[in-house]
Amino acid sequence: MPTVVIGSARDIVEHCGVPRFLFSDFPLGNPCGHPWDHAMQAETLRLAAGLLETATAPRTTLRSPFGWKPEDPDWRDRYNRIRPEDRARLLAIGDERRRRRGQAPRT
Amino acid sequence: MDEGAGPPVPYMARTRAYYRALGYDNDYAWALHDDVPFARPGKPLSAMTIGLVVTTGPGDGSHRDAQGRRRVWSGLVDSPPASFDTDLAxxxxxxxxxxRESFLPLDALKRLVAEGVIGALAPRFHLVPTEYSQPKTTGRDAPEILKRLWEDEVDAAILTAL
Structure with missing residues (x-):
């Protein structure tokens, strides 16, 4: 069956390998367009649907022309960043997760 | 247009670093396919029925089993849930x-149908659970999704990853 993926994690999708991929370079959560921007969402779906017809080989990636909000230029650095002051808190989260799942404690 | 273009976020490297920071020693192994299947459509886009596959389920939790694990679930395009389970990364x-339209683009697809860009939207959309276990996805969930798409008589599918 012909398929096309719309997503924002380009490295993961291209590592996996898919037939067709429309890449929305946005924070994870809104692959189909900015929240409440219904015109952008329709254009995004138009591009994705078009790939069903125009792609000629697997691993076809098309980058959406839309970018994230100009007033938020730092979003790329923000996701899952680990600052020195986060380390103790993150280790505690991991320890709690291992305990909850019955996994061996960290050694 | 994109005024803030930059290199894509290195999600794999960030995720590895995050799990190391949580105290895990083994890196996550993402799915990797040397051979990627590719099917060409048998008819023009304007004549195709399109199915939609998403990673979010209904907010009432009816896509979860007794242990709280997410399962393949299908919703109706004309009466989607009022809220969604977006407990994902x-x-x-x-x-x-x-x-909802930023990850479940029902209205956008209906608009393309009204414009004649695509032929029709299937009556159902489908949830594929995001799983750490690749065998669960490839051996259990993906065949079930494909079966449901065939039942809906779709010609092609659009998958949106939250």
Missing amino acids: WDRESTHTED
Whole structure:
């Protein structure tokens, strides 16, 4: 069956390998367009649907022309960043997760 | 247009670093396919029925089993749930998921149908659970999704990853 993926994690999708991929370079959560921007969402779906017809080989990636909000230029650095002051808190989260799942404690 | 273009976020490297910071020693192994299947459509886009596959389920939790695990679930395009289970890894610091259409584009697809860009939208959309276990996805969930898409007589599918 012909398929096309719309997503924002380009490295993961291209590592996996898919037939067709429309890449929305946005924070994870809104692959189909900015929240409440219904015109952008329709254009995004138009591009994705078009790939069903125009792609000629697997691993076809098309980058959406839309970018994230100009007033938020730092979003790329923000996701899952680990600052020195986060380390103790993150280790505690991991320890709690291992305990909850019955996994061996960290050694 | 994109005024803030930059290199894509290195999600794999960030995820590895995050799990190391949580105290895990083994890196996550993402799915990797040397051979990627490719099917060409047998008819023009304007004549195709399109199915939609998403990673979010209904907010009432009816897509979860007794142990709380997410399962393949199907919703009706004409009466989607009022809220969604978006308990997945997305960027809670930079955005929100309050607009369903930003990850479940039912209205956008209906608009393309009205414009004649695509032929029709299937009556159902489908949830594929995001799983750490690749065998669960490839051996259990993907065949079930494909079966449901065939039942809906779709010609092609659009998958949106939250």
